[in-house]
Amino acid sequence: METLHREKVAVMGSGSWGTALAVLLAENGHDVALWSYRQEEAEAMAAEGENREFLPGIAIPKSIQITWDCEKALTGRQAVVLATPSSYLRSTLQRFKGHLERGALLINVAKGLEESTLQTLGQVIAQECPEHQVAALSGPSHAEEVSRKIPTTVVASSASRAAAERTQGLFMNEYFRVYTNPDLLGVELGGALKNVIALAAGISDGLGCGDNTKAALMTRGITEIARLGTAMGADFHTFNGLSGIGDLIVTCTSMHSRNRRAGILIGQGKSLTEALGEVHMVVEGVYTAQAAVKFMERYHVEMPITRTVYQVLYEELPIQGVMKNLMEREKKSEDLSWHLVTEHQVRWQEER
Numbered sequence: 622m623e624t625l626h627r628e629k630v631a632v633m634g635s636g637s638w639g640t641a642l643a644v645l646l647a648e649n650g651h652d653v654a655l656w657s658y659r660q661e662e663a664e665a666m667a668a669e670g671e672n673r674e675f676l677p678g679i680a681i682p683k684s685i686q687i688t689w690d691c692e693k694a695l696t697g698r699q700a701v702v703l704a705t706p707s708s709y710l711r712s713t714l715q716r717f718k719g720h721l722e723r724g725a726l727l728i729n730v731a732k733g734l735e736e737s738t739l740q741t742l743g744q745v746i747a748q749e750c751p752e753h754q755v756a757a758l759s760g761p762s763h764a765e766e767v768s769r770k771i772p773t774t775v776v777a778s779s780a781s782r783a784a785a786e787r788t789q790g791l792f793m794n795e796y797f798r799v800y801t802n803p804d805l806l807g808v809e810l811g812g813a814l815k816n817v818i819a820l821a822a823g824i825s826d827g828l829g830c831g832d833n834t835k836a837a838l839m840t841r842g843i844t845e846i847a848r849l850g851t852a853m854g855a856d857f858h859t860f861n862g863l864s865g866i867g868d869l870i871v872t873c874t875s876m877h878s879r880n881r882r883a884g885i886l887i888g889q890g891k892s893l894t895e896a897l898g899e900v901h902m903v904v905e906g907v908y909t910a911q912a913a914v915k916f917m918e919r920y921h922v923e924m925p926i927t928r929t930v931y932q933v934l935y936e937e938l939p940i941q942g943v944m945k946n947l948m949e950r951e952k953k954s955e956d957l958s959w960h961l962v963t964e965h966q967v968r969w970q971e972e973r
């Protein structure tokens with residue numbers, strides 16, 4: 622592996638993902654500050670050398686400066702990793718943007734959509750910090766595995782090639798392989814929307830359905846994600862990549878997935894509140910489902926799995942009705958190539 626360019630990096634958010642990435646960046650030789658929004662959390666991590674609540678068993682190197690003081694975390698740092706849950710991204714940015722260094726690169730690692738504005742997280746960041754370049758790091762990557770150096774691949778995406786390549790260079794090492802991808806919108810949408818499909822996969826497991834059902838949910842799930850994504854202007858091919866189908870596979874199959882675990886509990890008959898309490902960590906799909914329903918209405922696309930999850934979470938669709946809802950819809954054609962579908966349909970029309 623080529624020698625790394627050492628940078629001063631701030632990781633803003635000390636949940637499981639922020640902590641795992643801070644450890645990875647420090648191991649890559651960077652000078653890292655890890656910011657927690659709560660003083661007690663920062664002090665506990667500093668005293669224990671570990672994030673016992675969100676990433677137990679992983680030693681936090683002493684070289685990492687753990688702090689709850691935004692100014693301390695950001696002063697002199699030219700790369701800033703945004704690792705808070707998506708619902709707190711805007712408020713966190715508003716709290717600390719005054720302390721950002723001029724020209725600092727902002728790298729979002731959260732996965733979600735802002736329901737109140739129907740913006741992607743990249744758009745939220747660009748709106749709050751218009752002077753800064755924005756990148757995203759996304760893909761199949763559970764913190765529990767990355768922090769144990771289990772081989773993992775992700776993508777670094779930005780409208781700016783230089784920003785994507787800089788992000789790639791910051792994170793890449795022998796167990797964490799980073800590809801670049803220029804389609805920031807597609808990368809963000811894949812990362813956010815797969816969480817709703819993972820809730821469906823969990824519900825299916827909780828209901829006692831089988832592998833056939835899971836395969837169906839994953840395949841039709843990526844189809845509906847791509848349908849919305851391409852309607853919004855994302856590149857169809859991105860959904861075949863790590864931040865699309867790759868992340869969907871890991872989230873729908875792994876016991877590390879909080880979305881899948883919450884889905885299993887709901888499928889077993891627990892209420893949303895009970896499921897969230899039991900999982901304890903952030904279950905992004907619960908919030909993304911609300912935004913996704915608004916997006917599908919705005920872009921006039923059908924997303925039956927996402928809509929069904931929304932109905933279970935917010936409209937009291939009985940859990941026994943989930944499969945009926947999906948299986949007994951009207952007959953359909955398996956529309957796979959969104960960029961070609963019009964051409965095929967025209968040909969079919971001509972054949973009639």
Ligand SMILES: NC(=O)C1=CN([C@@H]2O[C@H](COP(=O)(O)OP(=O)(O)OC[C@H]3O[C@@H](n4cnc5c(N)ncnc54)[C@H](OP(=O)(O)O)[C@@H]3O)[C@@H](O)[C@H]2O)C=CC1
Pocket residue numbers: 634635636637638639658659662674675704705706707709713730731732733762763764765901902903905
């Ligand atoms: N974990 C993973 O494997 C991966 C996560 N992600 C994404 O990373 C993002 C962060 O998730 P993750 O690290 O897993 O979250 P966790 O559930 O592990 O931790 C959530 C963190 O958010 C903190 N928090 C709570 N309220 C606020 C607030 N008002 N402002 C700021 N922070 C707050 C919590 O602190 P408190 O102790 O007070 O509750 C806690 O530190 C999510 O979007 C997730 O989808 C992406 C890839 C992998």
Ligand SMILES: O=C(CO)COP(=O)(O)O
Pocket residue numbers: 732760761762763816819868871872877878879880881903904905
């Ligand atoms: O995005 C993730 C892995 O890539 C984390 O997924 P969960 O939030 O479902 O745990």
